[in-house]
Amino acid sequence: FFCGFHPSMRGTLTIEGDATGEIPTSPPFDQPLRIPKVLTGNNVTIPMRMGKVRVMASGPRTRMWTYAGSFPGPTIKRPTGRATKVTFVHQLPRKAGSMSVHNHGGHQSSRDDGQPTRYLIGKGGRRTYTYPLTDFGAPVPAYFAFYHDHKMDVTARNNWRGLQGMFLVTDPRERRLRLPTGKFDVPLHFSDRSFTRKNQLTNPFPSPGRGMHHWMNGPKAPPNDATVGSRILVNGQYAPYLRVKPGLYRLRLLNASLFSAYDFALSNGSPFVQVGTGNGLLPKSVVRQDLLLGPAQRADVIVDFRRQRGENVLLRTIPRSDDTTGTGSRSATLMQFRVRGSTDQTARIPARLTKIENIKAPRKVAKTWTFGLSETGRGSFWSINGKMFDPGRVDHKVRMNSVERWRLRNVSDMTHYVHLHEERWQTLSRNGDKPPPWEKGYEDTWRLDPGETVDVFARFTDYPGLFMVHCHMLNHEDHGMMAQFKVLPTRSP
Ligand code: C2O
Ligand code: CU
Numbered sequence: 001f002f003c004g005f006h007p008s009m010r011g012t013l014t015i016e017g018d019a020t021g022e023i024p025t026s027p028p029f030d031q032p033l034r035i036p037k038v039l040t041g042n043n044v045t046i047p048m049r050m051g052k053v054r055v056m057a058s059g060p061r062t063r064m065w066t067y068a069g070s071f072p073g074p075t076i077k078r079p080t081g082r083a084t085k086v087t088f089v090h091q092l093p094r095k096a097g098s099m100s101v102h103n104h105g106g107h108q109s110s111r112d113d114g115q116p117t118r119y120l121i122g123k124g125g126r127r128t129y130t131y132p133l134t135d136f137g138a139p140v141p142a143y144f145a146f147y148h149d150h151k152m153d154v155t156a157r158n159n160w161r162g163l164q165g166m167f168l169v170t171d172p173r174e175r176r177l178r179l180p181t182g183k184f185d186v187p188l189h190f191s192d193r194s195f196t197r198k199n200q201l202t203n204p205f206p207s208p209g210r211g212m213h214h215w216m217n218g219p220k221a222p223p224n225d226a227t228v229g230s231r232i233l234v235n236g237q238y239a240p241y242l243r244v245k246p247g248l249y250r251l252r253l254l255n256a257s258l259f260s261a262y263d264f265a266l267s268n269g270s271p272f273v274q275v276g277t278g279n280g281l282l283p284k285s286v287v288r289q290d291l292l293l294g295p296a297q298r299a300d301v302i303v304d305f306r307r308q309r310g311e312n313v314l315l316r317t318i319p320r321s322d323d324t325t326g327t328g329s330r331s332a333t334l335m336q337f338r339v340r341g342s343t344d345q346t347a348r349i350p351a352r353l354t355k356i357e358n359i360k361a362p363r364k365v366a367k368t369w370t371f372g373l374s375e376t377g378r379g380s381f382w383s384i385n386g387k388m389f390d391p392g393r394v395d396h397k398v399r400m401n402s403v404e405r406w407r408l409r410n411v412s413d414m415t416h417y418v419h420l421h422e423e424r425w426q427t428l429s430r431n432g433d434k435p436p437p438w439e440k441g442y443e444d445t446w447r448l449d450p451g452e453t454v455d456v457f458a459r460f461t462d463y464p465g466l467f468m469v470h471c472h473m474l475n476h477e478d479h480g481m482m483a484q485f486k487v488l489p490t491r492s493p
Contacts, residue, residue, distance in 0.1 A: 027239030029336040031057040034235050035186065036166065037074040042084055046073060048099060048121075048163065049091040056238050060199045064162035065092050067147075071236040072189045072256070073165030076147070078131075080171045081139030086147075089126040096161075097154065098122045103167055104296055104419070105145035105278050105444050107135050110465025113421060116152035116482070117391040118466075133169055135424070136461045141280030141354070141442065142171035144187070144252045144298050152391065156227055156258050156474035157205040160193065162236075164256050179275065180250040180302065180347040189236070190334065191256040192229030225475050227258045232317065234335045241336040245343035246309040251301050254278075255293040258474040260330070261415075261447075265290040266303065267314035267333075273349050276300030279424050279442035281354040286437045290318060294417035296445045296472040299438075302349050308339040356441060359403055361428050361457045366404040367396045369469055371448065371481065372412025380480065381412060384469065388480030395469070395483040398460050400490045405457040410448035416476065419445045421467040422487075423458035430454050445472055464489040 031054075039046075051066035067073025067088075078084045088101050099121045102114030111119055112129045121127045133140055145167040149158035166187050179185075194202040204224045231238050251272075255262055264272065274286045278298030291299055305313065315334045370385050380388060385395070398404055405428065408418050424442040427435040431453055439446075446454050470482035 027333055028057065029239050029241040031237055031240050033240040033242040033335065034237060036070055036072050036189075036235060037068075038077045039074045040077050042078075042082060043087075044076065044085070045087045045089060047089045047091050050093070051162070053162070053236055055193075055233060055236060056195070056199050062195070062199050062201060064201065065096060065158065066162050067165045071162040071164070073147070073163075075166040075168055075187055077168045077170065078133060080133050080142055080169050082133060084131045084133060085128050086131065087126055087128040088121055090121045090123055092123070094123045096123070096158070098151065099158070099163070100150045101127075101129065101147055101163075102150035102421075103129070103131060103145055103147045105143055105298070106131055106167070107140060107422060107424065107462070108132065109463040110467060110487075113467060114150045115466065116150055116155070116468065120151065136459075139171065140169065140424070142174055143169050143279045143442075144254070144276070144300055145169070145278060146254055146256060146296060146298065148256070152389070153478050154205075156224075156478050159256075159258055159474055160201065160204070160227060164189070164191070166252075166254060168252070174281070177350050177353065178346065178348050179350075180248045180345070184245075184247060184345060184347060185250040185252070186242070187252040187254070188234055189254050189256050190232060190234055190262055191236075191258075192232045192260055194230045225479065226473075227475055228260050229257075232262070232332050232334050239333070239335065241338055243338045243340055244305055245341050245345070246306050246339050247343040247345040248347045248349065249303045249305060250275075251303055253291070253293060253299045253301060255295055255297050257295050259295060261292055261294040261417075262317040263290050263292045263320050265316050265318045267316060268308060268311070270304060270313070272299070272301040272303060274299055274301050274438050275349075275353055277438070277441045277443055279444055282438065282441040283354060283356055284352055284437065284440075285349060288438065292320065292447070294415070294445070294447050294472070295474065296417065296419055297447070304349075305337065305339045309342075311339050313337040313339065356426065359426070359457070359459055361426070362403055362405040364405065365407045365455065366398070367485075368407040368409060369418070369483065370409045370411055371416045371418065371471060372410060382471070382476050382479035382481040384481060384483045387483070389470075389482035391484070393484070394466070394486045396485040397488055398485060399488050400460055400462075400464055403457060403459045405455060408446060408448060408454045408456065410450055410452050413450050415450065416448050416471045416481070417445055417473055418448055418454075418469070419472045420456070420469055422463070423460060425456040425458045428455040428457055460487050463487060
């Protein structure tokens with residue numbers, strides 16, 4: 001059906017202001033960066049509970065809904081091929097409702113995928129998710145994933161409150177590349193939030209925090225259609241600094257924001273050398289002066305501080321004139337690197353990194369997913385193929401072990417970041433041309449500007465069942481910009 005939403009709903013993007021109305025222009029960099037605690041066991045338990053997080057350097061700590069008391073939650077770090085069980089225990093207040101945890105970027109069964117309406121974790125309950133870290137019997141390429149809440153209608157609210165963490169899969173075979181390791185390998189989680197005078201999170205979600213399609217089916221106030229916080233946090237801290245040696249650093253960049261894109265750049269003009277996406281190494285490293293990441297996108301980059309001894313280098317997000325989300329265009333300083341001391345590190349930046357699996361891309365497009373109002377005017381601004389999400393509807397079926405080519409199209413007048421669950425996708429083309437070099441690895445989330453078309457392909461292995469397709473701007477997802485596909489078991493011979 002048609003949802004008569006008028007353009008102003010999309011056109012105005014307001015940053016959720018701090019209660020004080022101020023955004024400091026030159027941050028103080030007065031707290032050292034925290035590296036989230038690392039969990040390495042094959043069987044770990046993560047309580048979901050209230051936590052008090054030191055977000056601001058001074059004043060009260062911030063009450064948040066957390067994984068294991070911290071924001072972001074603990075980083076799960078596991079060697080590829082080793083089955084990993086993670087048990088989430090729901091100790092949050094009843095009003096938080098039931099929860100679902102999705103390992104974004106992982107290849108896991110439908111039951112373990114953290115579905116929006118199925119296999120939920122109720123108050124007082126627990127659920128164990130199994131992540132085999134294999135694909136078709138082989139260890140997966142090492143990757144940098146993002147676990148987060150995925151409960152239908154309230155994913156934006158639950159992520160805003162703090163239910164996010166990082167998941168790092170390592171591969172000992174990568175050692176021969178001599179990429180920076182240990183203290184020289186730093187995971188960085190970026191997200192924006194707004195705060196009250198007492199350092200508490202504002203609440204941009206009208207009670208009970210439901211999405212647009214619930215609103216249209218009854219309740220009162222329109223839900224927020226773009227949640228953008230006034231302050232960008234790094235590993236859950238406002239404006240931290242990190243002491244680094246004059247060496248090479250591997251930074252794992254994760255944009256964990258609800259809605260904003262960040263265009264990362266360094267104040268000294270040094271580039272990032274991108275070596276991977278969130279799903280594994282690229283075939284060749286790519287030099288990038290700035291690097292745009294939308295919600296849930298990750299980049300694995302090397303930064304060279306060897307000639308910066310004694311200097312302070314700032315990491316920023318810079319304005320982009322061609323960004324149509326309206327949210328990637330902020331100018332903000334995120335953190336400071338203080339380059340001090342010396343190191344005898346022997347890391348390097350290899351030009352060639354890995355081989356991407358050679359699967360033949362099908363000529364025929366098996367499924368087109370169209371984001372935004374359809375040509376027939378059906379659906380809403382937040383629909384896919386003219387429909388809003390319905391957990392009872394299967395939008396596409398695919399046979400296990402087949403390879404399919406899918407087309408992602410944006411017919412709306414704003415950018416969307418499209419995420420496909422479950423497989424490691426390869427990008428075949430962007431607007432009919434070869435994809436840019438940083439899209440030549442595996443991917444699970446693509447930027448789609450208005451009018452853009454991206455063709456992708458993957459093999460569907462191991463797990464029959466339901467998986468999701470959605471926009472990762474979480475307000476859009478909660479408003480119904482989500483669909484699902486079903487993998488059918490292979491025919492018995
Ligand atoms: Cu990161 Cu379906 O989500
Ligand atoms: Cu979107």
